[in-house]
Amino acid sequence: MTRFTRVCGAGDGYRYINRDIGKAVHHYRMIEDGDRILVGVSGGKDSLTMLWALDERRSRIPVSYALYGVYIDPGFEPGFAPELSEWCRRSGFSLRVEHTDCGVLAHSEANRENPCFLCARLRRKRIFEVAEELNCNKVAFGHHKDDIIETFFINICYAGAMYTMRPKQIFFDGKITVIRPLAFVDESRIRRFADTNEFPKFDNPCPTAKISKRKEIKTLLKQLYRNNRNIKGNIFRSLGHVKPEYFL
Numbered sequence: 001m002t003r004f005t006r007v008c009g010a011g012d013g014y015r016y017i018n019r020d021i022g023k024a025v026h027h028y029r030m031i032e033d034g035d036r037i038l039v040g041v042s043g044g045k046d047s048l049t050m051l052w053a054l055d056e057r058r059s060r061i062p063v064s065y066a067l068y069g070v071y072i073d074p075g076f077e078p079g080f081a082p083e084l085s086e087w088c089r090r091s092g093f094s095l096r097v098e099h100t101d102c103g104v105l106a107h108s109e110a111n112r113e114n115p116c117f118l119c120a121r122l123r124r125k126r127i128f129e130v131a132e133e134l135n136c137n138k139v140a141f142g143h144h145k146d147d148i149i150e151t152f153f154i155n156i157c158y159a160g161a162m163y164t165m166r167p168k169q170i171f172f173d174g175k176i177t178v179i180r181p182l183a184f185v186d187e188s189r190i191r192r193f194a195d196t197n198e199f200p201k202f203d204n205p206c207p208t209a210k211i212s213k214r215k216e217i218k219t220l221l222k223q224l225y226r227n228n229r230n231i232k233g234n235i236f237r238s239l240g241h242v243k244p245e246y247f248l
Contacts, residue, residue: 020184028168030179035065038136045194046142069095074103076205146187
């Protein structure tokens, strides 16, 4: 391990995270030799774990790729961009901070859409613009298994459609490919790994962070999981085992 003085062993659960990342990367051919990967860093445990893991893997696998951490500051006060930048610097990661008003605009009276939807769309747009500036052909987001399941249920309940985030998606006629290396990783493993290794925790200044539709769906799914520990795995497997002939 090159970035941290502490060695993360099996007790930290990194071997399981690394195993699941390896499965996703191999199955979807996410990373290839010579890739320039923009890593979307939000400051949360998921993106920081992804950044750490993608960097750690470079020392062990016969594939050469470059990483460029980028944080899109949504414009809320008080922000945590300086603290996040300092942590990345001390940890050996480069981080580019893009200051925007995406979040402020999305929560203003001028917006009649769902604020989360518009904020995410504006931040994604800026991410793609920065990727082009940096000549990156891949963009990595820290969405994990739980995110993919929750998005599926959000779209069913609130969009009236059945779809979710794909582990690998091609945009702009192949110019940029979005990858989600944590697609097979359980959120609980990421949380334990981040806590054990004392990753920073930043307060999300977004005014709707604690009352989002995702929070509602997460609460609902947690109840299902408590009743039967096989449910999460069954739901996730069903996303790749679709029988369209039985739909309306």
